[in-house]
Amino acid sequence: MRVTGRERRLTEELLDRLLASGSIDTYLDEERPKDYRLIDYLRFLLDLHGIKRADVARASGINPTVVYDVFSGKSRPGRDHAIRLAFGCGCDLRETQRLLRLAGVSELWCRQRRDAIIIWCVENGLDLAATDDELYRFDEPTLTPQD
Numbered sequence: 001m002r003v004t005g006r007e008r009r010l011t012e013e014l015l016d017r018l019l020a021s022g023s024i025d026t027y028l029d030e031e032r033p034k035d036y037r038l039i040d041y042l043r044f045l046l047d048l049h050g051i052k053r054a055d056v057a058r059a060s061g062i063n064p065t066v067v068y069d070v071f072s073g074k075s076r077p078g079r080d081h082a083i084r085l086a087f088g089c090g091c092d093l094r095e096t097q098r099l100l101r102l103a104g105v106s107e108l109w110c111r112q113r114r115d116a117i118i119i120w121c122v123e124n125g126l127d128l129a130a131t132d133d134e135l136y137r138f139d140e141p142t143l144t145p146q147d
Contacts, residue, residue: 038102039073045089045099060088061128061144079105080143083118087128087143096122114140 014031021027046052053071057064062084069075070085077085082103086096097107108115108122117138121131132142 036102037073038076038099038104039071041099041102042071042085042089045091045095049090051090056085056088058088059090059128060084062088077103077105079103083108084128084143086122087131091122093119093122113138118143 017031018027021030046056053067054064056062056071057067060067060081062081066075066077066081067085067088070077070081079100082100082105083096085103086099089095089099091099093108100107108119110116110119114135117134117140118131121134126134128143132144135142
């Protein structure tokens with residue numbers, strides 16, 4: 001199951017209602033928005049993709065203890081770990097960007113060579129290992145540390 005255009009439309013509709021609102025009080029009272037936290041989004045992704053945290057740890061190559069700490073809110077991932085978590089969760093590009101935003105790190109940016117490679121790999125369905133191969137091929141730092 002994938003996030004549909006419906007979720008994106010809802011966000012755009014909320015923005016339209018916010019901008020059309022006569023006051024912020026009215027908007028907040030009517031829409032009751034709440035802050036969306038990284039742990040909430042990670043749990044959403046597990047449900048969406050029908051996977052478990054152990055699957056994420058295995059697919060991301062991140063130590064399971066670190067993955068569990070991130071999922072419980074005990075720690076925040078750095079940028080490369082957040083990208084690896086996105087691969088572990090089977091995220092598409094839009095989901096990856098949202099995960100990065102919620103992790104408090106910069107989103108992938110196509111004007112940066114390394115990011116452009118990662119974006120292309122995510123968009124074309126490559127897994128973490130194949131993405132690391134592409135990064136290595138273009139002499140860019142891989143997402144998974146090399147020993």
